[in-house]
Amino acid sequence: MPAPIRLRELIRTIRTARTQAEEREMIQKECAAIRSSFREEDNTYRCRNVAKLLYMHMLGYPAHFGQLECLKLIASQKFTDKRIGYLGAMLLLDERQDVHLLMTNCIKNDLNHSTQYVQGLALCTLGCMGSSEMCRDLAGEVEKLLKTSNSYLRKKAALCAVHVIRKVPELMEMFLPATKNLLSEKNHGVLHTSVVLLTEMCERSPDMLSHFRKVLILVPQLVRILKNLIMSGYSPEHDVSGISDPFLQVRILRLLRILGRSDDDSSEAMNDILAQVATNTETSKNVGNAILYETVLTIMDIKSESGLRVLAINILGRFLLNNDKNIRYVALTSLLKTVQTDHNAVQRHRSTIVDCLKDLDVSIKRRAMELSFALVNGNNIRGMMKELLYFLDSCDPEFKADCASGVFLAAEKYAPSKRWHIDTIMRVLTTAGSYVRDDSVPNLIQLITNSVEMHAYTVQRLYKALLDDISQQPLVQVASWCIGEYGDLLVSGQCEEEEPIQVTEDEVLDVLEGLLVSNLSAPVTRGYSLTAIMKLSTRFSSVNRIKKVVSIYGSSIDVELQQRAVEYNALFKKYDHMRPALLERMPIMEKTATNGPSEIVQTNGETDSTVLDTKHPPTITQPPSQGNDLLDLLGGNDVVPVIQTSLPTKPPSAGGELLDLLGDLSLTGAPPPAPASVPSVPMSQPPFLLDGLSSQPLFNDIGTGIPPMTAYNKNGLKIEFMFERSNPNPNIAVITIHASNSTEADMTDFVFQAAVPKTFQLQLLSPSSNVVPALNQGNVTQVIRVLNPQKQQLRMRIKLTYTYKGSPVQDLAEVNNFPPQSWQ
Amino acid sequence: MQFMLLFSRQGKLRLQKWYVPLSDKEKKKITRELVQTVLARKPKMCSFLEWRDLKIVYKRYASLYFCCAIEDQDNELITLEIIHRYVELLDKYFGSVCELDIIFNFEKAYFILDEFLLGGEAQETSKKNVLKAIEQADLLQEVCCSLPSS
Numbered sequence A: 001m002p003a004p005i006r007l008r009e010l011i012r013t014i015r016t017a018r019t020q021a022e023e024r025e026m027i028q029k030e031c032a033a034i035r036s037s038f039r040e041e042d043n044t045y046r047c048r049n050v051a052k053l054l055y056m057h058m059l060g061y062p063a064h065f066g067q068l069e070c071l072k073l074i075a076s077q078k079f080t081d082k083r084i085g086y087l088g089a090m091l092l093l094d095e096r097q098d099v100h101l102l103m104t105n106c107i108k109n110d111l112n113h114s115t116q117y118v119q120g121l122a123l124c125t126l127g128c129m130g131s132s133e134m135c136r137d138l139a140g141e142v143e144k145l146l147k148t149s150n151s152y153l154r155k156k157a158a159l160c161a162v163h164v165i166r167k168v169p170e171l172m173e174m175f176l177p178a179t180k181n182l183l184s185e186k187n188h189g190v191l192h193t194s195v196v197l198l199t200e201m202c203e204r205s206p207d208m209l210s211h212f213r214k215v216l217i218l219v220p221q222l223v224r225i226l227k228n229l230i231m232s233g234y235s236p237e238h239d240v241s242g243i244s245d246p247f248l249q250v251r252i253l254r255l256l257r258i259l260g261r262s263d264d265d266s267s268e269a270m271n272d273i274l275a276q277v278a279t280n281t282e283t284s285k286n287v288g289n290a291i292l293y294e295t296v297l298t299i300m301d302i303k304s305e306s307g308l309r310v311l312a313i314n315i316l317g318r319f320l321l322n323n324d325k326n327i328r329y330v331a332l333t334s335l336l337k338t339v340q341t342d343h344n345a346v347q348r349h350r351s352t353i354v355d356c357l358k359d360l361d362v363s364i365k366r367r368a369m370e371l372s373f374a375l376v377n378g379n380n381i382r383g384m385m386k387e388l389l390y391f392l393d394s395c396d397p398e399f400k401a402d403c404a405s406g407v408f409l410a411a412e413k414y415a416p417s418k419r420w421h422i423d424t425i426m427r428v429l430t431t432a433g434s435y436v437r438d439d440s441v442p443n444l445i446q447l448i449t450n451s452v453e454m455h456a457y458t459v460q461r462l463y464k465a466l467l468d469d470i471s472q473q474p475l476v477q478v479a480s481w482c483i484g485e486y487g488d489l490l491v492s493g494q495c496e497e498e499e500p501i502q503v504t505e506d507e508v509l510d511v512l513e514g515l516l517v518s519n520l521s522a523p524v525t526r527g528y529s530l531t532a533i534m535k536l537s538t539r540f541s542s543v544n545r546i547k548k549v550v551s552i553y554g555s556s557i558d559v560e561l562q563q564r565a566v567e568y569n570a571l572f573k574k575y576d577h578m579r580p581a582l583l584e585r586m587p588i589m590e591k592t593a594t595n596g597p598s599e600i601v602q603t604n605g606e607t608d609s610t611v612l613d614t615k616h617p618p619t620i621t622q623p624p625s626q627g628n629d630l631l632d633l634l635g636g637n638d639v640v641p642v643i644q645t646s647l648p649t650k651p652p653s654a655g656g657e658l659l660d661l662l663g664d665l666s667l668t669g670a671p672p673p674a675p676a677s678v679p680s681v682p683m684s685q686p687p688f689l690l691d692g693l694s695s696q697p698l699f700n701d702i703g704t705g706i707p708p709m710t711a712y713n714k715n716g717l718k719i720e721f722m723f724e725r726s727n728p729n730p731n732i733a734v735i736t737i738h739a740s741n742s743t744e745a746d747m748t749d750f751v752f753q754a755a756v757p758k759t760f761q762l763q764l765l766s767p768s769s770n771v772v773p774a775l776n777q778g779n780v781t782q783v784i785r786v787l788n789p790q791k792q793q794l795r796m797r798i799k800l801t802y803t804y805k806g807s808p809v810q811d812l813a814e815v816n817n818f819p820p821q822s823w824q
Numbered sequence B: 001m002q003f004m005l006l007f008s009r010q011g012k013l014r015l016q017k018w019y020v021p022l023s024d025k026e027k028k029k030i031t032r033e034l035v036q037t038v039l040a041r042k043p044k045m046c047s048f049l050e051w052r053d054l055k056i057v058y059k060r061y062a063s064l065y066f067c068c069a070i071e072d073q074d075n076e077l078i079t080l081e082i083i084h085r086y087v088e089l090l091d092k093y094f095g096s097v098c099e100l101d102i103i104f105n106f107e108k109a110y111f112i113l114d115e116f117l118l119g120g121e122a123q124e125t126s127k128k129n130v131l132k133a134i135e136q137a138d139l140l141q142e143v144c145c146s147l148p149s150s
Helices: A007-016 A020-039 A046-059 A064-075 A079-092 A098-111 A116-129 A132-146 A151-167 A169-175 A188-204 A206-215 A218-231 A246-260 A264-280 A286-301 A306-320 A325-338 A343-347 A350-358 A362-375 A381-394 A397-414 A418-435 A440-450 A452-468 A473-491 A505-517 A523-538 A543-555 A559-573 A576-582 A624-633 A652-662 B024-039 B076-094 B099-104 B106-116 B127-142
Strands: A709-714 A717-725 A732-741 A747-755 A761-764 A780-787 A796-804 A807-815 B003-008 B013-018 B048-051 B054-061 B064-070
Touching: A007 A020, A007 A046, A007 B099, A020 A046, A020 A064, A046 A064, A046 A079, A046 B013, A046 B106, A064 A079, A064 A098, A079 A098, A079 A116, A079 B106, A079 B127, A098 A116, A098 A132, A116 A132, A116 A151, A116 B106, A116 B127, A132 A151, A132 A169, A151 A169, A151 A188, A169 A188, A188 A206, A188 A218, A188 A246, A206 A218, A206 A246, A218 A246, A218 A264, A246 A264, A246 A286, A246 B076, A264 A286, A264 A306, A286 A306, A286 A325, A286 B076, A306 A325, A306 A343, A306 A350, A325 A343, A325 A350, A325 A362, A325 B048, A325 B076, A343 A362, A350 A362, A350 A381, A362 A381, A362 A397, A362 B048, A381 A397, A381 A418, A397 A418, A397 A440, A418 A440, A418 A452, A418 A473, A440 A452, A440 A473, A452 A473, A452 A505, A473 A505, A473 A523, A505 A523, A505 A543, A523 A543, A523 A559, A523 A576, A543 A559, A559 A576, A709 A796, A709 A807, A717 A796, A732 A747, A747 A761, A747 A780, B003 B024, B013 B024, B013 B099, B013 B106, B024 B048, B024 B054, B024 B064, B054 B076, B064 B076, B076 B099, B076 B106, B076 B127, B099 B106, B106 B127
Parallel strands: none
Antiparallel strands: A709 A717, A717 A732, A732 A780, A747 A796, A761 A780, A796 A807, B003 B013, B003 B064, B048 B054, B054 B064
């Protein structure tokens, strides 16, 4: 049998193969030869054959038939055999196979071998892939070697012990005695591995940790070693770019971190050395920065004094300016970890962080984005948002969803004004509309409903955006919803924020119908637009056109659309009287817990300094308990169109006094339509009453011919009632009060309240203002709706409060002179 | 460190050192995925990336990629130094090392690595000591007759 070819020869041959098939053929041939050689129990060439097998294994070919051969090599007395045998064991054997247990005895013997290089092989293999059983069997040997004076073996034994502890944590105790004088070694290899061992033990067991802190008093020892490393002169053996043994320095710093964590004494003992390392380490090369990085991590994790913490953050700030992108990366990662606890210090580096948004590296950009969101607060929101929106425009698609969500969250928390908020949302929807998360759509809709005075502006901008582009589904969905809801505002050209556009009902319906037929629209979007069209039937006058559209979709293939259309059709045909009620303006939605990825924007405990909206929306003096909840949720002094439904649970300032005085009259308000977590949250309207959230006249039908009446006229304050009957429901009387002031001074903080007998139900909408200007210069108007199903004579008790020339005024009155037509 | 891989620009594996127990199949899968990910990186990108729940530190030396998988609490920058130290050791041993040296002498590359790292951690921080140990072990190999047993 000719001698098997040498390893190098084989490698050369295999590399000449031009195709995969050729290579496979060569490999198979050689494997066959190796197999027969193994069968013959050839001792001489076993080593060579296994080496070749290992090469073929690396190329990806199966080599399991060589496993037992490795064991035979390990058992051999030749060093060459052992070397390859152990290598083969590490590559081919793993702890799942029982075969590996056969190694245990060999390893045991070799751990006690007279040649240290053999012992070394054994320690290395055990420390690399020893299973729990093997570790249990051999821990004693390892422990013995941990105490040897031979530093070559001692260092290997230390790392082997680390592996044993990881595999069998209960054995940790066993190594404790040997650790006593590990740190008094001079040999750096032993020192390094000892520190690793001590770190492992401290991390795993709090008992060990306190033992090392208090009994062995490790911290001063470590501080001393570290100091020597820094102060000592040039040591060629351990020098890396002018720094002495950076590997050891880093490991010591890491162990100090664990020892100093939540321990004041230890932290204090290491304060000086940390400051020294932080200030003296050379930063021109990666190796110096590696040490600084570890130092920063340690400073941030222990109980360090604030000066040291600021030093650490500043180091990170300098890292951000480093040319080396790796350094910038670790800086951003570390800052992200500390932004919660040291927020102000990190804020100082905000502009550098924002610059990193423009970095070319994806990982750096992502971290910069996360950090930027964490740093947004009420003070910097405008500037930050500009940068973040710019980033959103130009970033990779993988970032857009997270960035958009982050922008929404930040805007919600810190928007300086409603207009700004809506504009920001629009910007996100138009630039990254297709990447916005699905749950953003309902959140945005809720936000929009809450910004009552911006409805006209919002719907106008959304309409214009739709004219440009209907491909981005979230944008289209929000826009459809708004048009359906506020289409009347759109066509009536009421926008105050910007130049109102002239839009006809037909044009709006054209756009919505366009969405229905467009290929770009997702099924969900189509659903939105069909519903929007339907809602417009109570807001527009072109009902016939809407009826036609709806009936067409009654035979749509899309089941969802079909169902909707059929139901809407039925609404037109059989339940037309219910239609207005069903399609009326939505109430303000209750804000639930934050939706979306809240980890992107982190709370920073800074006070919000939201700028009050410069517009003058009517603010109603709310009884504090109900008002503040909603105001807090909306993060500022946003106006909530409040309906003063006089619920019995209201605190005295609003309803209690009336209750006292009105005896038999009940103060019923409408039950809130949505389950409110705060029972006295004012809801915008009860379900049975009709359209219209604003204090405008609700229906076009004003000429009912009921004459107005004066309800109150005293001390210069005159209140007139104007009547409208709502067409579909004759039981409802709609009264608009006009309050005027003929005196020479304004009446401020004006509040009108009313109560009606039990058989009636009353609803007050928001007043136009709470200042009645002097000298009849203007009116305060407010709408009252009264439901009178039993057609009883209408009676009302009213209460007026206002401030006149600095003093509060209050008055009660009964109104009994209602014209019969108003309640018959 | 959980594992270290060396591979060429064409994705051919030149060395694999695993410090965690995984099946052959899993190792192959991880290798394939990671090689693909690292090779897709552009030159201007930083040396770190997140992959699964690990941090990957990689550096290219000539035609070889050195790729390490470290855990969350490990220091990425010092890992770059570890990689660099290993390359220096190979360079000293082979004399201006190139990929071919590692291909034809892969077992020596492993021996050197095993004198530098053990269980994923550095066992010796002195370049001189690592090289001395390898030298002695090589000498021992030359002595062809049996070793006196324990």
